[in-house]
Amino acid sequence: MIDLKIAGLRIAALLVLPILWAGPAHSQQPAPPKFSEEISKQDGIYQSRGITVPEGYVIDRSLLSYTFTLPPEFIDSLATLGPKDRWLDIGAGEGRAICDYSTGKYDAMHFKDRERPAKRAQSIAISIEDRRELYWHRTAASLEPNQIQYFFGKRLRQYSLEELGKFQLITDILGGFSYTENLSQFVEKTLSFLKVNGNFYTLLQDVRSENGTNRPHYPGAPFLTDLVNADGSELKVCSWLKRITCVEVTCEFKAKDAPPVEVYRIHKVCDNATVPALSPVHFAAGTPPERRFQSSTSSPSSPERTSTTR
Numbered sequence: 001m002i003d004l005k006i007a008g009l010r011i012a013a014l015l016v017l018p019i020l021w022a023g024p025a026h027s028q029q030p031a032p033p034k035f036s037e038e039i040s041k042q043d044g045i046y047q048s049r050g051i052t053v054p055e056g057y058v059i060d061r062s063l064l065s066y067t068f069t070l071p072p073e074f075i076d077s078l079a080t081l082g083p084k085d086r087w088l089d090i091g092a093g094e095g096r097a098i099c100d101y102s103t104g105k106y107d108a109m110h111f112k113d114r115e116r117p118a119k120r121a122q123s124i125a126i127s128i129e130d131r132r133e134l135y136w137h138r139t140a141a142s143l144e145p146n147q148i149q150y151f152f153g154k155r156l157r158q159y160s161l162e163e164l165g166k167f168q169l170i171t172d173i174l175g176g177f178s179y180t181e182n183l184s185q186f187v188e189k190t191l192s193f194l195k196v197n198g199n200f201y202t203l204l205q206d207v208r209s210e211n212g213t214n215r216p217h218y219p220g221a222p223f224l225t226d227l228v229n230a231d232g233s234e235l236k237v238c239s240w241l242k243r244i245t246c247v248e249v250t251c252e253f254k255a256k257d258a259p260p261v262e263v264y265r266i267h268k269v270c271d272n273a274t275v276p277a278l279s280p281v282h283f284a285a286g287t288p289p290e291r292r293f294q295s296s297t298s299s300p301s302s303p304e305r306t307s308t309t310r
């Protein structure tokens with residue numbers, strides 16, 4: 001259901017030699033030149049405008065698209081938000097999904113037999129670059145002040161709790177979760193903004209599925225997001241997520257999408273979640289970028305302790 005036009009940029013990515021940068025995940029050491037070069041190419045994609053926006057960089061997905069793409073529980077999470085709850089959309093692009101929710105565009109689908117709340121949850125969109133269009137400005141002007149807000153100019157990791165506050169619902173559709181060069185730090189930060197009993201819904205394209213039967217979508221290319229253990233053995237994204245403490249994780253692989261997508265529901269059950277560290281070892285700019293991360297541990301001693309599987 002999501003627009004998955006990434007082939008051109010994947011081909012470019014394949015020409016980039018693997019970058020062996022296995023510094024600690026939260027290392028302050030400067031990145032090697034090749035890594036920095038890819039990061040600056042990636043910045044070029046964020047700052048692209050008009051005809052320079054790569055075809056695969058989709059920034060205008062509707063709430064309907066979010067609903068069809070994310071796990072089915074997303075509809076319930078959205079429909080049960082009250083006026084005092086808050087929704088954060090990380091990597092919101094133009095912020096269409098938030099506008100659609102706030103104006104009730106797809107209410108018939110989201111609320112069905114439920115009573116529609118008189119007032120919607122406050123909703124915050126964040127994006128590295130300002131992608132707001134007239135649609136956003138008109139919607140914001142038609143609502144109470146700060147009912148919807150758009151923050152830009154920073155990455156998620158640069159926000160404090162004081163700036164953003166906490167949220168009952170967090171989403172990320174091909175935003176920071178797919179684009180960050182530091183996955184474990186990104187998830188740690190995201191969970192710090194999530195309230196206990198709240199849900200984080202996200203996805204990744206072209207990853208090894210939880211049951212491990214699929215191969216990379218593009219022949220000769222690696223998975224788009226590839227994780228390995230310290231000893232070099234394969235680590236599935238779903239298994240890594242299930243090693244995080246204080247969360248319950250559900251993974252669902254959508255093999256029929258092209259490229260296939262794994263969608264995740266991460267339900268927070270207690271504070272102070274511990275996210276197993278990953279170090280970036282390869283990053284090639286793209287939409288999304290091609291990334292490889294290495295865990296500092298070889299294999300989990302008690303995997304999937306807090307997890308559930310669909």
Ligand SMILES: C[S@@+](CC[C@H](N)C(=O)[O-])C[C@H]1O[C@@H](n2cnc3c(N)ncnc32)[C@H](O)[C@@H]1O
Nearest residue numbers: 059060061091092093127128155156175176179
């Ligand atoms: C391909 S667009 C997706 C937009 C939107 N979710 C949609 O589906 O239409 C990627 C978005 O992620 C944002 N992004 C990437 N990395 C981010 C990060 N670390 N923190 C915040 N936003 C990020 C970009 O600025 C952009 O808004």
